[in-house]
Amino acid sequence: MNKEEKVIHDIMVSLQLLLYLVRHERPNVLEPDMKTVESDAEALVAAASKSPIQKFSISKIITSRCPAQMRATLEHYKGRYRHSLGKVIKQETKGNFQVLLRVLMRYAKNPVNYFVKALYKSMKGLGTDDPTLIRIIVMRAEIDMEEIKRSFYLKYSSSLQSMIVSDTSGSYRTFLLSLCGATLSEIQAVSSLKHRFSTRKP
Numbered sequence: 408m409n410k411e412e413k414v415i416h417d418i419m420v421s422l423q424l425l426l427y428l429v430r431h432e433r434p435n436v437l438e439p440d441m442k443t444v445e446s447d448a449e450a451l452v453a454a455a456s457k458s459p460i461q462k463f464s465i466s467k468i469i470t471s472r473c474p475a476q477m478r479a480t481l482e483h484y485k486g487r488y489r490h491s492l493g494k495v496i497k498q499e500t501k502g503n504f505q506v507l508l509r510v511l512m513r514y515a516k517n518p519v520n521y522f523v524k525a526l527y528k529s530m531k532g533l534g535t536d537d538p539t540l541i542r543i544i545v546m547r548a549e550i551d552m553e554e555i556k557r558s559f560y561l562k563y564s565s566s567l568q569s570m571i572v573s574d575t576s577g578s579y580r581t582f583l584l585s586l587c588g589a590t591l592s593e594i595q596a597v598s599s600l601k602h603r604f605s606t607r608k609p
C-alpha cells in the first residue's frame with residue numbers, strides 16, 4: 408500500500424466508523440444472534456492476530472453490528488480468548504482509528520453510560536462544548552432521556568438539568584431543558600430560582 412492509498416484507506420475506515428453512530432442511534436433491544444456472535448469473535452481474533460492487524464476487517468465487523476450484538480460479541484471474545492478486544496486495539500492501533508474504535512466499543516458496552524459521561528464532559532469546567540451537548544440532547548430526547556437523567560444523577564449526585572441551567576442561558580437553555588422533559592412552569596421558575604433543579608431527583 409503506497410502513501411496515497413494509505414491515506415484513502417484511513418479516511419474510509421474513519422468514515423465507516425462514524426456512519427455507525429448514525430445508523431445505530433436507536434437502542435437495540437433484540438436478543439443477540441449467538442451464531443453471529445461466535446463467527447464475529449473468530450473473525451475478530453483472526454484479524455487481530457495478523458501483523459499488522461487487519462484494521463478494515465475489524466472496523467467492518469464493529470460498525471455493522473448493533474450495540475446489543477456487539478456487546479455479546481465482546482463478552483464472548485473475552486470469555487473464549489482470555490483477553491479483551493479492547494486491549495488488543497489499544498496495543499496494536501494508534502491515532503484516530505484507535506480513538507474511534509474505543510469510543511464505539513464503550514458505546515456498545517453501555518450506550519446510556521456513554522452518553523452520560525459525554526454530556527458531563529461537554530459542560531464541566533469553563534465553557535461548554537455546545538455541538539456535543541446539542542447533538543446528544545437532540546439525538547436521545549425521544550429515546551432514552553429518562554434513563555440518561557437517572558444515570559446522570561446517580562453518577563454525579565446532581566441532575567443533568569441543573570448542569571444545563573448552570574452552563575447555558577436564554578432560549579438555548581429553554582430549548583435544551585424542554586428536550587430533557589422539563590415542563591413550562593419548571594423552565595419559567597429557572598429564571599427566578601436558578602438552582603431549583605439541583606435539589607430535585609430526575
Ligand SMILES: [Ca+2]
Pocket residue numbers: 529530531532533534535574
Ligand atoms: Ca461549563
